Each structure stands twice: as C-alpha cells, then as structure tokens.
Amino acid sequence: MTHHSLKPVPPPWHLTGRGFVFVYRFSDEFVQSSGWVPAPLQSRFSGGLGTVMLVDYARSPAGPYQELLFIPGMFSGQDNRTHFSITKIYVSTLESVVSGWHNWGIPKERADFQFAKDQVQVHLGQEHIADFYVKSEGPFLPVSTAPVPPDMRTLLQMYGRQHILTTLSGNGWVRPARLMAFKGNSELFPDLSHQRPLAGFEVRSFNLNFPVPQRKVL
Numbered sequence: 256m257t258h259h260s261l262k263p264v265p266p267p268w269h270l271t272g273r274g275f276v277f278v279y280r281f282s283d284e285f286v287q288s289s290g291w292v293p294a295p296l297q298s299r300f301s302g303g304l305g306t307v308m309l310v311d312y313a314r315s316p317a318g319p320y321q322e323l324l325f326i327p328g329m330f331s332g333q334d335n336r337t338h339f340s341i342t343k344i345y346v347s348t349l350e351s352v353v354s355g356w357h358n359w360g361i362p363k364e365r366a367d368f369q370f371a372k373d374q375v376q377v378h379l380g381q382e383h384i385a386d387f388y389v390k391s392e393g394p395f396l397p398v399s400t401a402p403v404p405p406d407m408r409t410l411l412q413m414y415g416r417q418h419i420l421t422t423l424s425g426n427g428w429v430r431p432a433r434l435m436a437f438k439g440n441s442e443l444f445p446d447l448s449h450q451r452p453l454a455g456f457e458v459r460s461f462n463l464n465f466p467v468p469q470r471k472v473l
Contacts, residue, residue: 261349263357264317268465274310274322275375275389277434277452281305281327289445290327291343293362295413301337303329307447309375309387311368317350321368323377323385325445330411333418333471338411343444345377345384359421359468360414373435377444385439391432391457398458399426421468427461 286292286300310322324344329337345366346352355363366384369376377384400408400423409422432455437447 261353263354264350266358266465266467268316270312270315270463270465272310272312272314272461273457273459274308274461275387275391275432276456276458277307278454279305279307279450279452281450285450286327289441291325291445292327293342293413296330296340296342299330299332300327301329301331303337304453311370315351317354318348320351321347321370322351323366323368323375323444332411332420334420336406338406338409338420340411356414359410359465360412360417360419361410382443383440384443385437387434388436389432389455389457390435391430393430395428395430395459397426398429400424416472418471419468421465423463423465425461425463428459429456431455432457
C-alpha cells in the first residue's frame with residue numbers, strides 16, 4: 256500500500272487514547288539547528304514553551320495508531336498571532352500520514368512503535384529513531400482545554416502555499432511523569448539528550464478533537 260492508493264479521512268476527528276507529554280523551553284539556537292523548522296516558518300519563531308508527545312491512540316476515524324511529535328515552541332502567523340507548530344512527527348500508519356498532511360498540513364512520516372509501561376521505542380525497520388524511558392506516579396486528576404485561550408491550543412502548519420490553523424479541544428486525566436533517559440538518532444529526530452524537561456505528564460483516557468481547519472493561501 257502506498258500514499259497514492261489511500262484517500263484521506265476527512266475532519267473533524269475525535270480521538271481517544273493515552274500517552275506522555277513533556278514540556279521544554281528550547282533555545283533559539285537549538286530550534287534553528289535541530290528543530291526541523293520548515294523554511295516558511297524559520298523567520299517566524301517567537302519562543303515560548305515546546306513539547307514532545309508520545310501518544311497511543313486507541314480510537315480515531317483512521318483507526319488506532321501511535322505517534323511521536325515535536326513542537327519547538329510558538330510561531331507568528333499571518334493572523335498576527337502566535338501559535339504552536341508541529342515540525343517533526345512520526346505515526347504508525349499510512350492512513351494517519353496521508354490524512355495528517357491533507358487535512359491539517361501536519362508533516363507526518365511513518366514509523367514503527369513499541370509502547371511498554373516504562374519505555375517507548377520508535378524505529379523504522381532496523382533504523383533507530385528514538386527510545387524514551389519514562390516513569391510516572393501519583394493519582395490521576397481531571398484536565399480540560401476549556402480554560403486555555405484558543406490561540407494557545409491552535410496549531411499553525413504550512414502546506415504548500417497554504418497557512419493552516421487548527422484549534423484543538425479535549426479533556427482527560429493526568430499525573431506527573433519523568434523522562435528518565437532518552438536515546439535518539441539526531442538525523443531523524445531532535446536530540447533531546449542535553450535538553451531537560453520543565454515538566455512531564457502521563458495522560459490517560461483522553462478525548463481529543465481535531466476540527467475542520469481554517470485555510471489561507473499566501
């Protein structure tokens with residue numbers, strides 16, 4: 256099966272699952288050298304918090320799949336506001352790859368995943384991408400995106416000449432988590448070995464909504 260034989264599953268999408276979120280503050284130097292920022296956004300980086308997410312989607316309109324994504328921080332958009340942008344992302348199915356690119360301009364690539372209790376491995380055949388060793392503890396508490404301003408939960412993606420904005424919403428249960436160790440291939444994913452998370456969370460039983468995005472042609 257190839258990309259060309261698949262049709263994207265149109266939005267909106269409602270997804271459920273579990274995963275880990277690690278929050279960072281990356282330097283401008285790290286983002287420019289290792290952030291995989293596409294050319295149209297390189298002059299638009301405005302700092303802020305970045306994130307790395309490991310997600311195991313149990314349900315989605317394109318079926319179950321796994322995901323590893325990197326957000327270096329916030330970028331200024333054509334709307335004169337700043338938004339987060341995904342610059343590197345792997346998923347486990349071609350259906351998700353095709354739909355992510357077409358629906359929201361998310362630059363998905365396919366990889367293989369192994370989710371265990373304290374470890375997540377990402378690879379493609381014999382090619383190693385990243386290993387995450389994690390630990391979480393404590394009770395789960397409810398969380399929702401409802402109090403978060405829309406700009407802070409809107410993705411800005413570039414797809415050809417299109418400027419795509421997607422405002423996410425969701426809820427779930429979280430507890431503290433730590434990234435105990437990271438091993439990665441810097442040619443395939445940002446090298447986090449010298450980056451320390453400001454915070455980490457395990458997320459369970461979440462619901463996430465990806466709506467129809469707003470598109471503008473530049």
